[in-house]
Amino acid sequence: MEKKCFFSIIIPVYNVEKYLKKCLSCLISQTFPNFEAIFVDDESTDNSLSILREIEKKDSRFKVISKKNEGPGVARNLGLKVSSGEYIIFLDPDDWIEDSALQVLFNEFNKTKAQVIQFDYKKCFEPSKKIELASLNKDSKVSIQDNSFFDCNIIKNKSLSDYRLMVWDKAYCAQFIKDNKIRFAPNKHGEDHIFSLKVLFLAKKILYINKYLYNYLTRENSASNKKSLDNFCIFDNICALEKILDENNFLNEFNKEFLQYKMNVLKWHYNAIPEDKKEEYLKQCQLILSNKNYKKLTKQIKNRDRTFIEQIFSIKNICNNTKKTKIITIFGFEFILEKNKEKNFGI
Secondary structure (H helix, E strand, O other): OOOOOOEEEEEEEOOOHHHHHHHHHHHHOOOOOOEEEEEEEOOOOOOHHHHHHHHHHHOOOEEEEEOOOOOHHHHHHHHHHHOOOOEEEEOOOOOEEOOOHHHHHHHHHHHHOOOEEEEEEEEEEOOOOOEEEEOHHHHOOOOOOOOEEEOHHHHOOOOHHHOOOOOOOEEEEHHHHHHOOOOOOOOOOOHHHHHHHHHHHHOOOEEEEEEEEEEEEEOOOOHHHOOOHHHHHHHHHHHHHHHHHHHOOOOOOOHHHHHHHHHHHHHHHHOOOOHHHHHHHHHHHHHHOOHHHHHHHHHHHHHHHOOHHHHHEEEEEEEOOOEEEEEEEEOOEEEEEEEEOOOOOEO
């Protein structure tokens, strides 16, 4: 009789040969050995795949899938499709989990029958090696006590963005994921938001434990820190989330929170758009926001680009063929002065 697999650990991989050794080591060192590690290689061009093939030969718990490059969302969906564990964990290949992580989670699932378990993590900075503790009940506006259950009602009157939208700081009951057909958006950025928010809105028993089980590496050259046209996918993600809210009759109830979420993610992705495409990006923002909210967004973007001193007082000159414009900012208020060729400035 085949031994039951308790955990499926799904790891999307793309050009991370430098970090794979530590990731593999943390899995081999788990005090709870009953798991399968599913590595989905997204057409890496370095030695990542060959490193994984070697460990696959030595340890039957390690499974490697090679596919064409389509991003982490598609890779994770493939991992879910082939997984056989009772519980699901997502691990990024440049991160690592504590040696006792699976044992702690197994005990909690057995004891509480939770659908999802939310835990804390350490943020590790490269190259400084600085470490910050990220605790949900201390850092988030969402107040949740240790060893307590919560559901989507915790975010009422707050922003959806106040809830952690990563997938790797949670463990999931596989049957819950399967029954609700929860999958990642097929995009290269923000794909985890759709998954996390669908989990949040559909789960009735999410358990929070104040234990630091995950180590998240913040590195300068990671995909989230690069300017890319892939960030235009945020518009597809917003549409997908709106559909989820509508299909589950949450759209009216969480309308305010959804708007705040849109504003937050649109600001974040704007800063990751190449400079020559920012005007096009803003035009798309204008299509999905009211005039009032679009003006609010552009103002917040401008202020974010300025230093604190510039937000208090600054003068900016803009010239074109017909006129000169002087924009004066005083304590956040803008005054626009225009000058024609033979006229003085005037507001």
